[in-house]
Amino acid sequence: MAHIAQERYSTLVDEKLRNTLVTKDNLIFNTRYEGNPKAGKVKVPVRDTEVEVKQYDKQNGAAISTGSTTYFDINIDIDEAVNEMIDGYDAASVPDGITAERLDSAGYSLGLSMDTKSVRALEETAGITVAASKTACTDSTAYKQVLAAKRVQSRMGVPNDGKRWLLASPEFMEVLLTDDRFVKQGDLSQELVQSGVVGRIAGYNVFESNNTMFE
Template identity: 55%
Template sequence: MAHTLRERYSSLVDVKLRATLVKKDGVIFNNRYEGDPKAGKVKVPVRDTEVKIGDYSKTDGAAATHGDTSYLDVTVDKDKAVNEIIDGYDAASVPDDLVADRLDSASYSLALQIEQDATAVLEAAATTFGTTEALTKDTVYDTLVDVRTAMSKNHVPNDNRRWLLVSPEVYGLVLKSDEFTKASDLGDAVVQTGALGRIAGFNVYEDATLSATTDFIAGHPDWCTRVNEWAVDVHLQDLGGSGKYIGASAVQGRRIYAHAVTKKKILQIKKNAGG
């Protein structure tokens, strides 16, 4: 019974996390890695070279090539805990609505923390694009077209998965652009990613966790990885017998995660002179 409840509570938090995160798994980040995050380190495949294509001869066949998949060791450096005391109830008697409220709150707080940590990794890894000149509603589209061109030159697939994280201020400029198409006009598949719309081939996401000197970051999920698992599932822990708490319990759980960029030149960041 306890194990089932742990799975259910963790699942409820996960659902809320997916709904709350701007930088979602499968959209901004992929989840391709090998190893057990609980061991503290995983291996992330680095897609830096593509399969070689050669000529085929009907008499001699084709020359064999060797696959060369390299891996990046990623330390799982984030270990975040939820440990909130619920006074007046032992674990067996906590009302369901109170549990639901605290799980909802925990999901929101955890999502914000993951967002901030992801932003720090993306900003540190990205290649600076252009100058710090302030964007305007008249220049924002042309700037994004130039970013699109830079990414194409770096062989980033133009497969409707290129993403653009924009500050609230820049999103305001994008909204004023005649070239911006709202997500509701693009179909359910785009809406479900959390995108607000599309411009210059990018799916647009408003990200309030970008630093004050960042206008936007452009990227693709193939080269941005997130490791994200429960080290300890969310559960109600009875605190009776602790020697300190009487008639109390706690909502507890531990989430471990890490972010990595495996091909830094594909990330483009536009900085500003503010702060």
């Protein structure tokens, strides 16, 4: 009966998990990779330079430049699950209301665990300039720190196409919202609202997360 319960409820937990995640695929992370995750490892192509623009000669054309691609290996080696006996009940006799509550909790707990690991991976920024200041933000400096991050990304050529994001802790959101220069957009599209966006600032879509790299 436990196996039947697994087949019946696993898709419900998965749906809850997808709705709970802050670090969603194609929103915070992209899903471009080579290989099969079932094999235990995938390769992500890394191209840090843009195509070089050269002078064009109508008779001789343009000189050939070369480009190269390196690959970043990602090990698919973390498996997580929930397996709970509820109040000593057999699987077949658990009241539906309790089952629904625990399934909702399972989806939330798995999402929180995955978000924590994902944000910790984003925090590994060796060799990358994120913020020069290492002091805690206040209501008079939080907005300036976001603008500084915007400047760094713009100088690096990161497209400002409405897809930049900022993960903000509840503490950072608290000081940010006291700055009248940050105004929550009342006309955010329904698609963004459903994705968990709570506002926009300096071209960033802002997400509030318990686990965040922006304090």
